[in-house]
Amino acid sequence: xxxxxxxxxxxxxxxxxxxxxxxxxxxxxxxxxxxxxxxxxxxxxxxxxxxxxxxxxxxxxxxxxxxxxxxxxxxxxxxxxxxxxxxxxxxxxxxxxxxxxxxxxxxxxxxxxxxxxxxxxxxxxxxxxxxxxxxxxxxxxxxxxxxxxxxxxxxxxxxxxxxxxxxxxxxxxxxxxxxxxxxxxxxxxxxxxxxxxxxxxxxxxxxxxxxxxxxxxxxxxxxxxxxxxxxxxxxxxxxxxxxxxxxxxxxxxxxxxxxxxxxxxxxxxxxxxxxxxxxxxxxxxxxxxxxxxxxxxxxxxxxxxxxxxxxxxxxxxxxxxxxxxxxxxxxxxxxxxxxxxxxxxxxxxxxxxxxxxxxxxxxxxxxxxxxxxxxxxxxxxxxxxxxxxxxxxxxxxxxxxxxxxxxxxxxxxxxxxxxxxxxxxxxxxxxxxxxxxxxxxxxxxxxxxxxxxxxxxxxxxxxxxxxxxxxxxxxxxxxxx
Amino acid sequence: xxxxxxxxxxxxxxxxxxxxxxxxxxxxxxxxxxxxxxxxxxxxxxxxxxxxxxxxxxxxxxxxxxxxxxxxxxxxxxxxxxxxxxxxxxxxxxxxxxxxxxxxxxxxxxxxxxxxxxxxxxxxxxxxxxxxxxxxxxxxxxxxxxxxxxxxxxxxxxxxxxxxxxxxxxxxxxxxxxxxxxxxxxxxxxxxxxxxxxxxxxxxxxxxxxxxxxxxxxxxxxxxxxxxxxxxxxxxxxxxxxxxxxxxxxxxxxxxxxxxxxxxxxxxxxxxxxxxxxxxxxxxxxxxxxxxxxxxxxxxxxxxxxxxxxxxxxxxxxxxxxxxxxxxxxxxxxxxxxxxxxxxxxxxxxxxxxxxxxxxxxxxxxxxxxxxxxxxxxxxxxxxxxxxxxxxxxxxxxxxxxxxxxxxxxxxxxxxxxxxxxxxxxxxxxxxxxxxxxxxxxxxxxxxxxxxxxxxxxxxxxxxxxxxxxxxxxxxxxxxxxxxxxxxxxxxxxxxxxxx
Numbered sequence: 001x002x003x004x005x006x007x008x009x010x011x012x013x014x015x016x017x018x019x020x021x022x023x024x025x026x027x028x029x030x031x032x033x034x035x036x037x038x039x040x041x042x043x044x045x046x047x048x049x050x051x052x053x054x055x056x057x058x059x060x061x062x063x064x065x066x067x068x069x070x071x072x073x074x075x076x077x078x079x080x081x082x083x084x085x086x087x088x089x090x091x092x093x094x095x096x097x098x099x100x101x102x103x104x105x106x107x108x109x110x111x112x113x114x115x116x117x118x119x120x121x122x123x124x125x126x127x128x129x130x131x132x133x134x135x136x137x138x139x140x141x142x143x144x145x146x147x148x149x150x151x152x153x154x155x156x157x158x159x160x161x162x163x164x165x166x167x168x169x170x171x172x173x174x175x176x177x178x179x180x181x182x183x184x185x186x187x188x189x190x191x192x193x194x195x196x197x198x199x200x201x202x203x204x205x206x207x208x209x210x211x212x213x214x215x216x217x218x219x220x221x222x223x224x225x226x227x228x229x230x231x232x233x234x235x236x237x238x239x240x241x242x243x244x245x246x247x248x249x250x251x252x253x254x255x256x257x258x259x260x261x262x263x264x265x266x267x268x269x270x271x272x273x274x275x276x277x278x279x280x281x282x283x284x285x286x287x288x289x290x291x292x293x294x295x296x297x298x299x300x301x302x303x304x305x306x307x308x309x310x311x312x313x314x315x316x317x318x319x320x321x322x323x324x325x326x327x328x329x330x331x332x333x334x335x336x337x338x339x340x341x342x343x344x345x346x347x348x349x350x351x352x353x354x355x356x357x358x359x360x361x362x363x364x365x366x367x368x369x370x371x372x373x374x375x376x377x378x379x380x381x382x383x384x385x386x387x388x389x390x391x392x393x394x395x396x397x398x399x400x401x402x403x404x405x406x407x408x409x410x411x412x413x414x415x416x417x418x419x420x421x422x423x424x425x426x427x428x429x430x431x432x433x434x435x436x437x438x439x440x441x442x443x444x445x446x447x448x449x450x451x452x453x454x455x456x457x458x459x460x461x462x463x464x465x466x467x468x469x470x471x472x473x474x475x476x477x478x479x480x481x
Numbered sequence: 482x483x484x485x486x487x488x489x490x491x492x493x494x495x496x497x498x499x500x501x502x503x504x505x506x507x508x509x510x511x512x513x514x515x516x517x518x519x520x521x522x523x524x525x526x527x528x529x530x531x532x533x534x535x536x537x538x539x540x541x542x543x544x545x546x547x548x549x550x551x552x553x554x555x556x557x558x559x560x561x562x563x564x565x566x567x568x569x570x571x572x573x574x575x576x577x578x579x580x581x582x583x584x585x586x587x588x589x590x591x592x593x594x595x596x597x598x599x600x601x602x603x604x605x606x607x608x609x610x611x612x613x614x615x616x617x618x619x620x621x622x623x624x625x626x627x628x629x630x631x632x633x634x635x636x637x638x639x640x641x642x643x644x645x646x647x648x649x650x651x652x653x654x655x656x657x658x659x660x661x662x663x664x665x666x667x668x669x670x671x672x673x674x675x676x677x678x679x680x681x682x683x684x685x686x687x688x689x690x691x692x693x694x695x696x697x698x699x700x701x702x703x704x705x706x707x708x709x710x711x712x713x714x715x716x717x718x719x720x721x722x723x724x725x726x727x728x729x730x731x732x733x734x735x736x737x738x739x740x741x742x743x744x745x746x747x748x749x750x751x752x753x754x755x756x757x758x759x760x761x762x763x764x765x766x767x768x769x770x771x772x773x774x775x776x777x778x779x780x781x782x783x784x785x786x787x788x789x790x791x792x793x794x795x796x797x798x799x800x801x802x803x804x805x806x807x808x809x810x811x812x813x814x815x816x817x818x819x820x821x822x823x824x825x826x827x828x829x830x831x832x833x834x835x836x837x838x839x840x841x842x843x844x845x846x847x848x849x850x851x852x853x854x855x856x857x858x859x860x861x862x863x864x865x866x867x868x869x870x871x872x873x874x875x876x877x878x879x880x881x882x883x884x885x886x887x888x889x890x891x892x893x894x895x896x897x898x899x900x901x902x903x904x905x906x907x908x909x910x911x912x913x914x915x916x917x918x919x920x921x922x923x924x925x926x927x928x929x930x931x932x933x934x935x936x937x938x939x940x941x942x943x944x945x946x947x948x949x950x951x952x953x954x955x956x957x958x959x960x961x962x963x964x965x966x967x968x969x970x971x972x973x974x975x976x977x978x979x980x981x
Contacts, residue, residue, distance in 0.1 A: 324557055368508065368598075379631060384657075385624040391555070394620070394664070398558060401668045409668065413661035420657050424634065424650065432638040432646050462624075469557050 021112035028105030077475035085247035091450035114140035118251035157235025172215025178208030233301035242341030282309030287419035317403030332388035339454030362435025388461025544966035568960030586938035648723035659706035666699035684750035697755035707740030726833030734826035770797030775904035802883035813882025875949035
């Protein structure tokens, strides 16, 4: 490994965040309990700082450390999304943690480290680096999910996530070792060369590829590896759920895409069927099981499984269309999911988090603003224009049709018509029924800002997406010829 | 053409949406209902007056899109913000802006809860509906087409009758499921038709027959649900019965036309060969709709349901005219769309007048209104006669043209469709004999005659019924060129082209 200035400079954002995250841990004992929110502000500034550093790197693709680490517009796009998502999460966390009495200083440190893990994932040019990133993210998330130490659900969720996550990691690692055994390399470019060689498709490579795919499918919670999602999403503190469902998923998709398009694009025929199966299963499970949920966090968990199904469709065919579709999807998905969880965590009935759909009954009577924002997020998640979720789905279907999978697009749209039902059920509860028990919706300034940003972006991505489309187009120049 | 230096079509689409923000300050302020109502009325009236300038600026001798606007909206996928209208969309836009003030007036006392939100919904809906008729980019069209669902869903679901939630969800899911296949067809067209969503450029190409058939079917579902054609109509009676009067009027008069508009704007010019191929099936479905809708209307006790089924029957005439695909047929269909909008809208308004007074729509609860409400009864009779296509009223022109057009090529179909006219006379005269004449019932006792706002909502419609009935030519000449061009595009392709 060569620690030349170029390499160091290229990984500066990660280094900043790691150092600042350590600093956060060190500062934590010296900050009085009442001023813990300052740590949150510090974390936000760290992220902004790292974001500026990332923008500074926005040049052409740089393979650093002999190809172990790749800094290119593609990874920078995902990093920007990760920063934005983490900042919004922190804005939501400050008051929420106070109310739930789990305001620990370490929270912010773990959040930053999780973000670093995700950044390493999307920049990884090598399967071991990738594994490091995934584990860094996962370990932080295990802790964050169990943050409510006094709540059985939270601890159970954390334990479940940890066990299943460890399994998935082991399977993933096994896949890597098979690939290494077959090809003698674990860098993505080396694997790509090896796979492109016609004699290379030995069972070992195929097995390794499938096992890595299982690992990714677990991380993006695509069926049939989705079982952990509803329980963990329900049990985790809502703000952590939002973070996992949005930012965590975005990062996992980024790396999923890079590995399969760079390393395995030569044997696309061998994995496209698996991707199609995962897509269809996820859309079916996500959209149909969500219909019968009464807990809105569980419902959103199934909805996120369904969304994973749509998004993996974009992995099928390595082309500009698909890449754009996936990046746009992730961008739009981040804001609408975070926003929806944001509403849930602000809403309280008798001081307790209101997480049943029945708690939303009649919301429009008391809090028209909350109801309207939730309406935006729900219709956007359902893919109804003029919101960002519509264009996201539109581009995914467009990519599918372009790749010759028109029938898959038809299956997708039909299932999204099924899925629309549970989203509009929330709108129905808010607008068309009379309130039974009063709920409070009192966002403070930070939460208000976060809601404003998420809702604003959801609308903007639907009616005036031009600047974001330009930004995404500049970010996809490198990866696809 | 511009208005206040905003291009006219953009103005028409976004003025009601933006102006609806004026109502926002009165949200949750009791005692401000008057201001809200007058503001909304003012906005829709201004919108109507501005839309009249389309008539002045329009050149009826051109079939091309006019008042064209075109900007790149989303570069990825070449999606444009492209607007334009020809004769066909022109009449529908004007009909929309003409009817919206009536819907505000009919909600004058009928809507008591959360009035500002209701008015905002109506205004947003107006903008989206005009957008549907003006969009010349397929994606933009789709955005308006679906965005329309959100306010309509709320209008039915929040301000509707006792079973409103069921009706609202049924309406939403039916239309959504239909439209999503349209989305796939749009995307497929993009790749087949040369990487563009421009409607004009996508029309008039002769695509391969297999593609035409598949894409036609995908679009057919979307439009047939909206119209609604015979097997897809089950959402309509529910939605109509539960929706508040304004919602029923908009549904019947404007939204149902969008399906027919879709056939005229997309299916026929883009897939002419598939349209010819499927015409026998659609003509059959139309005739079934005409007769079956009429029989169902005969059996109804609820007045709104009666009119809802009569809509199914009348829209059957429209699809019949469209798919005989000659000039008379299509012109007749367009006339029928316009007239159905005016007449059925008026009938729903009339039912709303009764419902506001006695909260019942059952035929059995009324009788002898001619004595109690002479003015109202007169108007109701005029609208009912117009609806049964009495010569001299507007609907006669449309139905007659459709029947002539279809008789030339499909004499049997045409003869069967004629029975629809007779049946419509049966159910409408039955309605009149129960409500206007007949014996007094307790409900109809001491019902005051029309109030000022009700005069305002009904008189313009009576005027239109008679004016169009006596002088249809100025209206026909508006879309004559566009229809002629459309019929030209429908010429069957040489066989060689189809098999490439």
